[in-house]
Amino acid sequence: MKNKTVIYPGTFDPIHMGHVDIIERASKIFDEVIIAIAVNEDKNPLFSIEERIELVAEATAHLDKINVSSTNGLIADFAKKHHACALIRGLRHVSDFEFEFQMATMNSHLNSDVSTLLMVTSDKYVHINSTMVKNVSKLKGDIAKYVPSNVFEALIKKFN
Numbered sequence: 001m002k003n004k005t006v007i008y009p010g011t012f013d014p015i016h017m018g019h020v021d022i023i024e025r026a027s028k029i030f031d032e033v034i035i036a037i038a039v040n041e042d043k044n045p046l047f048s049i050e051e052r053i054e055l056v057a058e059a060t061a062h063l064d065k066i067n068v069s070s071t072n073g074l075i076a077d078f079a080k081k082h083h084a085c086a087l088i089r090g091l092r093h094v095s096d097f098e099f100e101f102q103m104a105t106m107n108s109h110l111n112s113d114v115s116t117l118l119m120v121t122s123d124k125y126v127h128i129n130s131t132m133v134k135n136v137s138k139l140k141g142d143i144a145k146y147v148p149s150n151v152f153e154a155l156i157k158k159f160n
Helices: 017-027 049-059 075-081 094-110 130-138 149-159
Strands: 005-010 032-038 066-071 086-091 115-120
Touching: 005 017, 005 075, 017 032, 017 086, 017 115, 032 049, 032 075, 049 066, 049 149, 075 094, 086 094, 094 115, 130 149
Parallel strands: 005 032, 005 086, 032 066, 086 115
Antiparallel strands: none
16 A cells, blocks of 8 residues: 655644644544645744744644654645655635635646645634734733643743
8 A cells, every 4th residue: 555645834833723633634544744844934933943843743742643844945846755645734714715726736737746635624723823823822812722732831932
């Protein structure tokens, strides 16, 4: 049987429970899930790439078959390098679909061996995104149920 590896790309600044939910569900379907953290300095991340790698690795340590890596290139090339059969992306709202469809089409043109699978976010996490988590945390709001405990602690340190 052929090994099935999926790439879950994103900035993960920071990882939140919506991301963890997608990773947990993907790990039940695929032999390996590679979380590809985009360097993406254009987004002016709160956490460095090293911090994000550590936070994601700690947040997913309870799962088998998970690898965490960084990339500053095309995700289609990253997928080819890692022999991935698919990219997985989470959809929170119908408004996410247009962007994800455009990205999936471009990635397919760049690497015809990789498919993009869109996974609908669980209802309890549909309203969460990393920007909201950072903004609420910065204003001292309670985000404990929206992020893994290690991320909660890291956000407190960043904003205190």
